[in-house]
Amino acid sequence: MAETSMLNIGVYSFWGQIMSVPKPQMEEGFSFSSLKVVLLLVFLVQFTVADSQHKPAGDGMQPLSKIQIHRAVYELHENASVKAYPVLLGTKGEDSQWVTVEVASPKPSEDDWLAVFSPANFNSSTCPSTYDRQKAPNICSAPIKYRFANDSNVDYVKTGEASLKFQLINQRADFSFALFSGGLFSPKLLAVSNAVSFVNPKAPLYPRLAQGKYWDEMTVTWTSGYNIIEAVPFVEWGLKGEAQIQSPAGTLTFHRESMCAPPARTVGWRDPGFFHTSFLKNLWPNSLYTYKLGHRLSNGSNIWSKSYHFKSSPYPGQDSLQHVVIFGDMGKAERDGSNEYNAYQPGSLNTTDQLIKDLDNIDIVFHIGDITYANGYISQWDQFTSQVEPIASVVPYMIASGNHERDVPGTGSFYDGNDSGGECGVLAETMFYVPAENRAKFWYSTDYGMFHFCIADSEHDWREGSEQYKFIEKCLASADRQKQPWLIFVAHRVLGYTSSSWRDGSFGEPMGRESLQKLWQKYKVDIAFFGHVHNYERTCPIYQNQCVNTEKSHYSGTFNGTIHVVVGGGGSHLTDFGPVQTTWSLFRDSDFGFVKLTAFNHSSLLLEYKKSSDGNVYDSFTISRDYRDVLACVHDGCEPTTLAT
Ligand SMILES: [Fe+2]
CATH class of the missing domain: 2.60.40.1930 (Macroglobulin (MG2) domain)
Known part of the structure; x- marks a missing residue:
């Protein structure tokens, strides 16, 4: 009897960790034969747990x-x-x-x-x-x-x-x-x-920059404990070394009732404080600005943050050296040696640290979904904003929405899991600014010099006829390719191609290809980036499952198909590749890493894949192309013509 109850505790520990089965369910119908099953389970569990402790990749569980x-x-x-x-x-x-x-x-x-x-x-x-x-x-x-x-x-x-x-x-x-x-x-x-x-728990902290709705507008969002009633938030800013001006900031928060499900609504809830966003407008292109965050108390005194700086964005189409970093699925980790945390998202700190090291050579960052993996434990968002502060306070930190930000069953997410732990998008939408028309619908476009980005929201319907599909077409069509030759599509889930057998043995999301490939082809999207699958992979220029170019690393001349890149190895536990070898997969690496794009000018683009462990380049390719190569008529990518003269 004593032995049984001891065993029971062990089993509970396992189920509690892995499946959270309530105690009464486990106790029902406990018999000698079930004891044997339990003994086997305990053995397997101990083996599995011991084994997983030695895996550097973590177990993917919050x-x-x-x-x-x-x-x-x-x-x-x-x-x-x-x-x-x-x-x-x-x-x-x-x-x-x-x-x-x-x-x-x-x-x-x-x-x-x-x-x-x-x-x-x-x-x-x-x-x-x-x-x-x-x-x-x-x-x-x-x-x-x-x-x-x-x-x-x-x-x-x-x-x-x-x-x-x-x-x-x-x-x-x-x-x-x-x-x-x-x-x-x-x-x-x-x-x-x-x-x-x-000393001051309410202090203004963790500023994150994001591009505004216009090229000459930078937004700065931060967190504090000051309600708008207690203090007026503002940013003091200006060109470095010149007179500084003050701009007001808006204040948002949310409450437990805004959460859609447990644990965000129950044990994971924690008061999130207040989020302030200021819009710094009429910026001069490529100029160095300084800024600091302030709160004016009712007695007239000001609470100040540290001083920060950023370089404003180039004018759309401007010919200058431009560096873009893209990755997904980074999450957070703790620097205080907690093994549990390190095992959860082992690459996260490495990715963060490599970006900090190279920050002088980075102009803008895209974290394309699965941001914190807080999964409904609200406190973790503060810790994430603290972790990325050295990056996000200096360059625009643009996010996309992933399943871990948005998905809760019955709340309108396109996929029906509770991957966000009940957050249903509220944390991501409120704590980070994106230039979307409606931040609850996480799709938007943004320009950076010679780049035009169309950021899709894979957690809402993207299929033909949907509201988002119309946005994607409009966004792709709005790129003036003579001025913005580099057209980039981004979504969190792999709506294009991946060799990882992720769901039901299929590659990526077949419906995504069915719906969107004609747009990628028609509007001649150079590169489509995806996360969600935690590794790196790139394809040939591809259309309808066929490589349309035999070249592997130096593309030049007429555009004839989009290159798909999975860059989901930002930090969360890694994904293996499936057993099927395809002709379209040119490079695969199941390791932590990120991508850096460098536009040298209107004709020359470099993609580099860097590992987070050492920051070195492990894959790269170049695209050399003139404007007429983008205009050239290709299969399913031709503008209509007339025989009239
Ligand atoms: Fe994901």
């Missing part, structure tokens, strides 16, 4: 979702303690700081873990009023991160003492650290630390 926080019980112990220091953070203006946490437990175990809560008070008094008070759990909100107590403290189980370091970012509330036993599935709260807090 670590916070492994914690069954609503099952937590109080077992506070007088001899257990957690102490955190320093108590006051950001005394020198920092927005991120390391905190040391000393743990002592009278009955240490290897599945003891330390949770970081923010706000510091996380008991049931914070549960939403919609909970039935009689049945309300002890804890209603997930931690913002966690580590096991023996992580980097191998003697913890013997001594009961551990010292861990956490890196905290300023995210508008104080923090506390809680020691749990019972693993992630049956948490028992043993001790809670003192609270620690940043």
Whole structure:
């Protein structure tokens, strides 16, 4: 009996982590024969877990979702303690700081873990009023991160003492650290630390730039704890070294009720603060600007951010050296050594760091969907904006929407999974600006010098006759190819070609090709980029499943087909390629990486695929083409002609 119940706990831990099957379902009909099945499962699970721990690619599961926080019980112990220091953070203006946490437990175990809560008070008094008070759990909100107590403290189980370091970012509330036993599935709260807090938790932080609706407009969006009633947000900006002016900013937020499903609506909810966007207009092309974020309090004093800078966009069609970075599916990771997090999105920090290193040679970044993989754990969006701040505060950081931003069943997403964890697009649409007509419909066009980008939203219907299809055609048709020779199509899911057998053994999304290939061909799209499949692959110039050009790396002359590039290896767990060899797949790499496009002038374009691990180029091709080559008549790509003279 004792053995059975011990086994039961083990099985729960597994199911809790992998499938979240509630306890009563597991207990029903438990018999000796099912015990044997369970024993086999336990063996397989232990084998699988042990195996996956040695895989660098991670398991693709949001670590916070492994914690069954609503099952937590109080077992506070007088001899257990957690102490955190320093108590006051950001005394020198920092927005991120390391905190040391000393743990002592009278009955240490290897599945003891330390949770970081923010706000510091996380008991049931914070549960939403919609909970039935009689049945309300002890804890209603997930931690913002966690580590096991023996992580980097191998003697913890013997001594009961551990010292861990956490890196905290300023995210508008104080923090506390809680020691749990019972693993992630049956948490028992043993001790809670003192609270620690940043000097100004409301400080304006994590600016992200994005192109506005016009070429001479840059938008800056940031996060703060200041409601519009408490302080007036603005940006002070101007040409570097010249007089600075102040421009107002709009303020947005959203509430728990704006979320569509759990966990975003339940344990994953955390107050997101306020999002401010200012529109910096009438910019001079290619000029260096400085800016800082401000909030004017009612007493007339100002709260200021750090100072930042950016280079304004070129005039559409302008002939100058232009660098564009494109990748998808990056996600976030933690720099404080949490193995759980590192295993979740192992390439994310490498990609971020390579881009930071090369930032002087990057003009604009496109992160084409699957942005944070917060999956309904709202706190993770702050941590993502903090991670990309060195990039997004300096160059436009343009995002596309993916399944992990938008999809929730029954909410109008084209695909029916709950990949966004209940966020249903609200986080992505509110925290990042994109020049879409309606930010809930995440399709837009943007110009950057000699490039014209058409960004599609694969999570809404793109098929012929749909609202989005009309937009895509209009966007592609609006490129003036003499001035903007480089026409780029982007979508998160692979609406074109991939060799990864992703769904039902088919390559990519066949409906996407059926609907859109005639547009790519008619409007002579140079390159179509996709994410979602977590690897790198490029095709030949292709139309209707056929290579239309035998050249492999130096394309020149008449356009006759679009090159498809999957660049979904930004950081999330990698995808293998399927067993079928195709003629159209020219280069494949199941590794973390990103693409850099360089337009040297109107006739010469270079694509480089770089690995995130070392920043070196592992694949490349060039396109050399004159205006008449784009105008030339090709199969299904001809303008109508008349015999009249
Ligand atoms: Fe995706």
